[in-house]
Amino acid sequence: MEKAVLKLFFVAVFMSIPLLGHSSSSIEENREQDQWFQKLDYSKPKLTRFHFYFHDTVSGPGQTSLPVVPSPKTIKPSLTLFGQVNIFDNPLTKEPEITSERLGVAQGLYSFASQEEYSVLLAMTIVFTSGTNNGSSC
Numbered sequence: 001m002e003k004a005v006l007k008l009f010f011v012a013v014f015m016s017i018p019l020l021g022h023s024s025s026s027i028e029e030n031r032e033q034d035q036w037f038q039k040l041d042y043s044k045p046k047l048t049r050f051h052f053y054f055h056d057t058v059s060g061p062g063q064t065s066l067p068v069v070p071s072p073k074t075i076k077p078s079l080t081l082f083g084q085v086n087i088f089d090n091p092l093t094k095e096p097e098i099t100s101e102r103l104g105v106a107q108g109l110y111s112f113a114s115q116e117e118y119s120v121l122l123a124m125t126i127v128f129t130s131g132t133n134n135g136s137s138c
Contacts, residue, residue: 052093052094053092053093053094053095053096053100054090054092055090055091056090064091065088066087067086068109069084069085070083070084078112080117080119082112082114086109086111087108088106088108088109089106090106091105091106092106102129103128103130103133104126104127104133107125108125109124110123110124125137
């Protein structure tokens with residue numbers, strides 16, 4: 001799987017490099033490249049649907065999200081927690097209850113990004129540890 005992704009990456013990079021001295025024949029060459037690319041077995045889009053529940057516990061027992069950078073102390077305190085960064089390691093479950101079957105984990109961080117409204121910038125990795133997608137990540 002990793003080799004196929006790496007090959008696809010290099011093909012995509014190669015095809016996106018602009019060629020110097022474009023001519024009308026370069027349009028036809030691009031069509032030929034597109035047709036060749038569509039024939040590759042791993043170029044076909046694949047749709048996978050995930051259904052899970054994400055549990056972000058920000059306080060109390062079993063806390064899974066912690067502030068690692070507090071909101072800056074300013075003259076006027078921010079009601080939106082502007083500037084605060086939290087890191088998390090959250091369970092993913094099959095049902096809404098946190099005690100239901102655990103399917104995996106979501107790990108990452110989020111930052112409160114606006115001074116005027118609640119706005120969050122999120123970076124996350126999801127790893128499935130059981131179920132039909134066991135061993136997959138995104």
